[in-house]
Amino acid sequence: MVTDTDLKAAFEAAVASTKDLTQRPDNATLLKLYALYKQATEGDNATTKPGFSDLVGRAKWDAWAALKGLSAEEAMQRYIDLVGTLE
Incomplete structure (x- = not known):
């Protein structure tokens, strides 16, 4: 069982x-x-x-807003899982 402390440490790593x-990574990634970080x-x-007029800001805002309700x-x-695919 992963504890909150272990998860936070793995996230920070x-x-x-x-x-x-x-x-x-490509822009979508x-x-x-x-x-996910936000x-x-x-x-x-x-x-x-x-x-x-702020295309990059809107894309970031939309991506973050799409995760509403995610713990x-x-x-x-x-x-962590996504970064693991990049290494």
Whole structure:
């Protein structure tokens, strides 16, 4: 059984390991990583949606908002699993 402490440690290790990737992930993967990280660390997206001219900001906002209701623990586990496919 994975404890919250173990999960958080594994999550932090996964976050750190993204800085050492040999290849930059594609934009879709980067968006998933961003959204899962934000959901894991901040919870549901309660920020104001960026305007139409901010395409990158809108994509990030939409990706994070799509995870509404996902628990921090589940977001952490999905982040860890996704990073594991990149190494």
